[in-house]
Amino acid sequence: MVMINPAGLDPDLLRAFAFIAEEGSFTRAAERIGRTQSAVSMQVQRLEAVLGQKVLVRGKGGAIQLTPHGRYLLERSRELLALNDEIWSAFRAPQIHGTVRLGTPDDYALQYLPHILRRFADSHPAVQVDVTCAPSTDVVERLKAGELDLTVCSEGHEPRRWPVMELWRGPLRWITSERYAAHRLDPVPLAVADSGCVWRRVALRSLERAGRSYRVAYTSTSQAGTHAPVMAGLAVTISPPAWMPEGLRALAPGEFLPDLPDTGILLLKGKDPRQPVTDVLAAHIAETFRSDPRLLER
Template identity: 40%
Template structure:
């Protein structure tokens, strides 16, 4: 008789998490396990399938040909497993997930993801908070959030699982605003990371500036930009066509980095399930680095 192997969903979940996070260490943090435990799970899966899935040569880990072929199939199996469990109302797929994100991310990226999650898991209640990264991290530390997308410096300390890097651009209604001195800025109040990025870049470039319009609301900043009140910073993907992206003589802005942070003890259950859905929906390619 041909050999029949029964795939373990737990092993497939570990494999997918390693791929989505880009490392065994980050996958372990998200899964609430140790790095050696996750590595052992991948070894077990490779033994079960009799094929190498992760190329561990070099400084990082990359998908083998067999691993790349398994990835889409593993995702389908995992999605089907989660849908079956959700439809039967079993396991930990009931409860509340308290999720936070900065306003621009919540506005641009999350509605469709959260809507699909809510429809697929009607027994899970979502409570979403839009706030600055510093405030979201404070709420995570206080146990007020289970999960959050945050903005962080790419060269900063490791914090959460990197989801993608966000190019930032200067925008205004018209380039004529550059004739004003000091340069009028449309910014959010502290501790917004884009505000910090703008002020540091202008100071380093020795360009005088003033705060012409300060608002914690993205809608308020957009209204001020469209009124021609000054120059602001937006993620490149959010720059609308009715505003001008300005390069020289303004300084080049380094990318921001978006990361997913899970509260201690929230890696499993509804919060862990939502974390995997967010990573799958927002990932920037399947490569492992």
């Protein structure tokens, strides 16, 4: 017989636990929640009492570590909290009407747009989202021209002195095939975007500084177009490791090719965006990136 707890799980307890896991600190989690550290510690104790399992332990030097039960709980907590917030917003937020124009490279569109658009449509059915998929350079220019209200782009394409929201920061990696070893060839064959791409410039600069010879074997305006020759073992490319399709792998730091710097994904708002729909969609986008467990792995 399955035992059911009639009280359920308190979202406030789950949120405190998730913030501690994400921050690695009771103090920083308490600051995000707006409560004292002792209050947050008590919330975790209550959660563990309800579940009957330890979810957090202190490691060497006081570092916060998740137990196996804690890792399981963190993934499900994000899903439950996102649904909780979505339901709350749908019933408590004022009805918003209008159209918001969003620009994004296809690198991020396939990974995140379906989820973002579905959740946004569920909670704001009277808002229409017009989406433009184009390289970062193009969507940023359209934002500057007033043709878009919001733009997701790769770091390095943002205009100077333009307010930005950082959605994610993490490593770029060389991406090669699981079956083939194009990364061992000399010169290194590359599959990259066109000359306006920041990631392309970063890759070429890293190879040149390391004295490695290379040739640009394939160019494409889409990430799928750069992945295809890599899967065939004909080239290597670069990207964050979170979005590799099956058949590809990220080289470890220092594995045959020079290390690449960290990069960021940014959200830019137009100078005269359509309000309040723009801010609401921006919050949905930020929450989607923040809750993606793949992006927490470095």
